[in-house]
Amino acid sequence: MTRLFARIDPLVRLILGAILLATLLPATGGAYVLAQAISTVAIFVLFLFYGMRLSRREVWEGLGNHRLLVxxxxxxxGVMALAGWAVWRAAEPVVPASLALGFLYLGVLPSTVQSATVYCSLARGxxxxxxxxxxxxxILAVFLTVPLYSLLAGSEAQVFDGTTLVKVLTMLLLPFLIGQGLQTVTHEWVMHHRAxxxxxDRxxxxxxxxxxxxxxxxxGIWSRMDPVAWLAVLLGCGLLLAFAYGGAWLLGGALRLSRGDRISLLFAGGQKSIAMGAPLATLLFPPATxxxxxxPLLVYHLSQMVAAAPIAGRLARGAQGEAVRA
Structure with a gap:
C-alpha cells in the first residue's frame, strides 16, 4: 500500500487530502475568511511566478507555430467549450444545478502547463x-474563460459582472505581466529554486x-450527491475525456501536422488545468457553490492523469518503432 501510494502523482495526493480535510475539518466563519484571504494572496504569487518562469523568447518563438496554435x-x-455545454444540458435534469454547471466550467478551462508538457516529452512530441x-x-484563458462561461451559461451565470472580471484580471493577468517584467533580474533565482x-504551485x-x-x-454537498449524481459525474467526465483526447488526435491527423506537433495538440487539447480552475473558482463563485x-474538474483531472501515462507510453513505443524501421 505504501508503494502504491508513493506512485500516485503528488498533486493528486494533495487534492485528495484537501478534499478529505475540508470534509472532516471545513473552514467556517472567521477561519473561512482567513483561508480565502490567504488563498487570494497565494493565487497572486502563483501567477507572478508563472510570469517569471516562462521565457519571453520561448513565447515569441512558439507564437510563430500557427499551424499548431490556431x-x-x-x-x-471553441469545440471543448461546446462539448462542456452539451454535457451540462444533458446532466441538468438529473443532478444539482451547480454540479451540472461544473461541466460547462470544465469545458471552457485551458490546458495544463506542466503535465501536458511532461507527457508530451514522454511521448516524444x-x-x-x-x-x-x-x-x-x-494566458488567453484570463480573457476568454469567464466571458465564454457567462455567454454559454446565459441566465445561470449570475455571479459574473464587470467587478468580477476586473478581479480576475487583477489576480491573474497583472501578476503574470509583472513577472514577465521582472524576468530579466529574477530568471536565475527562479531556475535555482524550481523545486x-x-x-x-501544488x-x-x-x-x-x-x-x-x-x-x-x-x-451539504455530500448529502446531495446521491448515486445518480455520482454516476452522472463519472459518465460525463468519461465522455468529455474520450472526446477531448480522441478528437484532438484526429484533428492533428486531419491537419497533417508533424508527429511531434500532433502529440503536442493531443495533450494540450485533451487536458484541463486544475491550476487555473481551482483558484479561479474561489474568485468567481459563492462559497456554497x-x-x-x-x-467535475477534479474527477476529470484525476482521470486525465490516469489516462495520459499509458497513452504517452504507447506513442513513445510507436516513435521508437518508426525510428528503428527508418
Missing part, C-alpha cells in the same frame, strides 16, 4: 511547442480546493 485555440475554447501552446492557452516553486492548488470544498461542505462546480 487549431489548438479553436479546439480548447514537440516539447518546445507544447510549453508555449499550454502557456498561451492559460520549491513547484511545491508552492500547495496553492490544494489550498484553493480546500477553500472551495469548505464552502460546499457547509452547504464553488466546491460543487469544481467536482
Amino acid at each position: 487549431p489548438l485555440v479553436i479546439w480548447v475554447f 514537440n516539447v518546445a511547442s507544447s510549453v508555449v501552446a499550454a502557456a498561451l492557452l492559460n 520549491a516553486i513547484a511545491m508552492m 500547495g496553492v492548488i490544494a489550498l484553493g480546493v480546500y477553500v472551495a470544498f469548505s464552502g460546499a461542505v457547509g452547504d 464553488a466546491g460543487t462546480v469544481l467536482l
Whole structure:
C-alpha cells in the first residue's frame, strides 16, 4: 500500500487530502475568511511566478507555430467549450444545478502547463511547442474563460459582472505581466529554486480546493450527491475525456501536422488545468457553490492523469518503432 501510494502523482495526493480535510475539518466563519484571504494572496504569487518562469523568447518563438496554435485555440475554447455545454444540458435534469454547471466550467478551462508538457516529452512530441501552446492557452484563458462561461451559461451565470472580471484580471493577468517584467533580474533565482516553486504551485492548488470544498461542505454537498449524481459525474467526465483526447488526435491527423506537433495538440487539447480552475473558482463563485462546480474538474483531472501515462507510453513505443524501421 505504501508503494502504491508513493506512485500516485503528488498533486493528486494533495487534492485528495484537501478534499478529505475540508470534509472532516471545513473552514467556517472567521477561519473561512482567513483561508480565502490567504488563498487570494497565494493565487497572486502563483501567477507572478508563472510570469517569471516562462521565457519571453520561448513565447515569441512558439507564437510563430500557427499551424499548431490556431487549431489548438479553436479546439480548447471553441469545440471543448461546446462539448462542456452539451454535457451540462444533458446532466441538468438529473443532478444539482451547480454540479451540472461544473461541466460547462470544465469545458471552457485551458490546458495544463506542466503535465501536458511532461507527457508530451514522454511521448516524444514537440516539447518546445507544447510549453508555449499550454502557456498561451492559460494566458488567453484570463480573457476568454469567464466571458465564454457567462455567454454559454446565459441566465445561470449570475455571479459574473464587470467587478468580477476586473478581479480576475487583477489576480491573474497583472501578476503574470509583472513577472514577465521582472524576468530579466529574477530568471536565475527562479531556475535555482524550481523545486520549491513547484511545491508552492501544488500547495496553492490544494489550498484553493480546500477553500472551495469548505464552502460546499457547509452547504451539504455530500448529502446531495446521491448515486445518480455520482454516476452522472463519472459518465460525463468519461465522455468529455474520450472526446477531448480522441478528437484532438484526429484533428492533428486531419491537419497533417508533424508527429511531434500532433502529440503536442493531443495533450494540450485533451487536458484541463486544475491550476487555473481551482483558484479561479474561489474568485468567481459563492462559497456554497464553488466546491460543487469544481467536482467535475477534479474527477476529470484525476482521470486525465490516469489516462495520459499509458497513452504517452504507447506513442513513445510507436516513435521508437518508426525510428528503428527508418
